[in-house]
Amino acid sequence: MTNKSSLEMSVGLFLVLGLLSLSYLAVKLGDIGVFADDAYTLSARFVSSSGLTEGAFVEVGGVRVGTVQNIRVDFDSYESVVDMSLDPNIKLQDDAIASIRTSGIIGDKFVKIAPGGSDIYLEPGDEILETESSISIEELISKYIFESGDKE
Template identity: 55%
Template sequence: MKRFNLETVVGLFLVAGFACLAYLAVRLGDVGLFRDESYPVVARFTSVSGLKKDATVEIAGVPVGNVADIRLDPDRFEAVVRLRIRKGVPLQEDCIASIRTAGIIGDRFVEIKPGGSPDLIPPGGEIMETESAVNLEELISKYVFEK
């Protein structure tokens, strides 16, 4: 009987330890299972070459969100990018979303330039003004091979 109690205590201790480790992994990994402190916004681009899911969204060089999803609109042949923007960061209706590169050959990210409109984009709304990614290889080939 005494052995059964010791095994039970050790088992409960191990289960509690694994639960604590799982909780810390989720919280420190910024997974967001327990709370969602962001709102969705959609932007349409003609090209999102090199942009990946979970890429950073920045305003004035400060991270304010990330890319949640990228898909193709088969009717308009445009890339539809769903962004998660941190709550408390308002986006004006006339803001501009651009795809930029960190450095010359760095990762792609979405930069948002604030607008001046007093009207804000509601959660689930769409950024109307966008600038697509610049394809460096295409620019070089135009310069080299154009006469």
């Protein structure tokens, strides 16, 4: 009898330990369930979203509040439309500014949203109208070289 219950005991303990580890990884690292339940979606148009990937972060004031869900091209305007999934606690005004930034010089691209001053808040599914596209380092460098060349 003790033999039998000790078998079930050790298997049970092992299963609990394993499942706890799995759910720790899923919740802590994979963010499963953190924004999934009641996250809302906003979109934004950029002239270029070069370097931005699905799964990139959305930050407000340097704090992560969501992720990029989907990036597609608007075939009429040839602009890039980025769908973002956001923490429902973050309310954004209709004059908020979305810009694509790089963490560090060679780091990942992310979307930074600067809050606006309007009284009207964006509803789920709305579009952020004020945007700044990603700045490419190559362009910056070539611009710098051209300008310094002009001066000489």
